[in-house]
Amino acid sequence: MNRQTLSTRVWIGVDVGTTGVRAIAYTAEGTKVCASEAFYPLLTPRPDWVEESPLQIYDAVVEVVHHTAQELRYKNKIICGLVLSTAMHSFAGLNAAKEPLMDMQTWADSRSASVVREMKRDASSVRAFYERTGCPVHACYPLAKVIWLRRNQPEVFKQMCYVGSLKDYIFYQMTGEWAVDKSTASTSGLYNAHTLQWDEEILRYAGLTEAHMPPVVATTYRSRLHEKAAVALGLPSGTPVVIGATDGVLVNVGIGAVQPGQLSGTIGTSGALRMLTAQPRVDAQMRTWCYNLVDDMWVAGGAINNGGMILRWLRDKICHYGGSALESLDIDPYDLMTMKAEHVGPGAGGLICLPCFTGERAPYWNSELRGMFFGLSLNHSRSHMIRAVMEGICYSLNSIMAALREFGPIRDIRVSGSFTKSNVWLQMLADILNEPITLPDNSEGAAFGAAVLGFISDGTLQSIADTAHLVHPKRVYRPQADTVPTYKELYQIFEHLYAHLQEEFAVITAYQNKH
Template identity: 40%
Template structure:
């Protein structure tokens, strides 16, 4: 290995694709990010253009190659991380017949009950580890069968965005075990497509990509794409895994008691167990990573997207003032929220504006300010929204603890890990220390680790434990603040459960209005 040899890690996210060049000792020596829009043509839709996402992958790789002036022989491999639960129908030439239907799309919400009633949905959950929710490709396929039968019947295969990239690059359709286990169609024990789930979808395994281990390698990159990316045709592409499970690797959260929290557009809390494990109440996911590494936890829809809503809708004047002062609007708003006592003087925000996943799995949930009084001003509302994001993670942590999890430390990654205010808030709400590794590009680093394992540079993932500085910045919970949040999270849970039926009513009304 030469001093210039790197792994290129491509992290295909919801709002951007980030491409990293990572050295053998775990240093991110170069990076590039390309953003793209998330389209919402209706209240229950969340789509992307597959061609835009593919271009971001190809152009991101080329940008890193050019910045470092890499030769093809300098690239040990290209390895991948990807957002979960996407679905694209393609024809035999791998041309998309649909947009990329993302995890945030709720069009198939009605099929949760259909799956439970007609197809033993709970049994499917227990075999696949994917909670029953419209995020899952299984429910998306059931919806497509009934509402877009021409596309459903005419499609050659159904892929996620990472599989679409591989199909374009190599003419093969493969899916890694971790992304397969996020489809609600993959049997965790057998590591193959689940027959009961396929019956519910109305397809056979030939219409899905071939499941392969996360260290599986593809070679023979199409010459025109090799030239576009600045790579050699035989540069190995390692299929990698999902962004969620890779974030645990990237922050070193794979030992008992250490859990990873990621907040980007959405968010999640996850830990690693030695064998597949599901929840009796179907609140948590279980996804494959490697033999002996199974990731359990729960995702939330309402992460950084809520802070963006605050900036763009609730506090537009304050955000503009920040820009005039040359400050980051998010830092400005965090400072505003810090002027308010923990608990926002009894103002609670149910951060459910994008529907919700764990532990409620309720696509009809909506945002609510509860306890609003004349003593509350805008800064209380800003803080309450940020606290509401952490209350969402608290509810997932509670479900994990119900299943025996001993959460002693949180390793943080994602955009929120740049904010000391939000990190302290997380520590105070969960009541455990929060540490931040030197690099917060956890999913990309996790993908790079898998890449080195796949090409034989290391014999096991444990050899790369030195990549993660577990002694990074540490935030200890404030006992007084935690006591306040313990009271408020209990009230929060009561309010949510009392609103479950009205949530369905208002969601139906909103969908009717959107359709007019």
């Protein structure tokens, strides 16, 4: 295929995240042609409940795809098809018509913490579950969510004919076909990473049968837009739709972190560190997870619940930078917050934030954690709090880094996500991890990773390794020798706080749930 043809043909990567969706069109050479985005709210009706409307999300998907498709026609591009990337660990019970019976529980929903607490009483079962699924026992996983629904809303559970996720719901709305990809299945806690099938024993434990579950297909599996969806999306009926994978594992592909020793680091709404592995790989201390990417490649790593969402909380609840006041002055509130953080030295004057506002996933896997500011004094300001939050999120990622170092030498860490807009935050992460951080020239990792699966599905690219030469370093942030010791000292205090407040976290969480 000649270069002119390559530059004309595009796949649209549809990246459906926790709070927003982006539709970005790419050529096989990695060139971003155009993009559109839309947002939707997280619903928090009760403590530990973090939901969103699947209907609202699909409407946002329709909006951004339609806008992107329209722009591509103006640019005379050939639309090869759509590829889906979705957030992990979502769950909603569906009725016989595959309509949601409830709002969708997100990965941040931890109402099933009591289920997890009960499961963890049997240490041998916890270990066996982890080794079979690659998923630590935690409230983020659909397994625990399903059990909670069965026990607490039995009338809804009885009506539930299908176990749905963001991926299979959107794929069904577009194609009329009920299926889920291996990547999403492997993030459910219900899928056996070794047999590559739904685990019958775990399904029985949850009160499910295989009939509740969608058929599992490869992440490069293709179907076609049915007529109703095609009209809404502004695309021809029959346009190919590749089912894709989860956003977390696609980031590695999208930023070219596809070689041994390469890691991807992300801070968006949440955050994560990940590395590729040729087979399912688990950690002796059960600190990390392992999910499928493509048939012969897996991603091992750890995700934190609390990334940019905590900075957003600070923006709205503490700094009060939301609303139209700053917009009228053409000021981005996050730029203002970053500027204020930059005026405070490393270590935030001894103020430490444990950013576990929604419990925590890796490496602690404890839904009963809560956020805290430690060391507050009269000399601390909002600027100190902003910097402490940014540093606390990096400390959380550093705790995952400790586990991944045991998987082998680290030679490159590439980053993506909204935090890459901040030089301050990127330098902070380099200093706290004490590793160079590479900002690639394409930081829209998941969307481009999805588009790559489209090009693999039609034979334009041969494998995910092809992205290694498509993505190049834009800037490298190196650890600052005079700052690293400060962060090393404060990180030890950060770890000590978690280790010595377990009982107090459990007590305050129980109190919050009663009130």
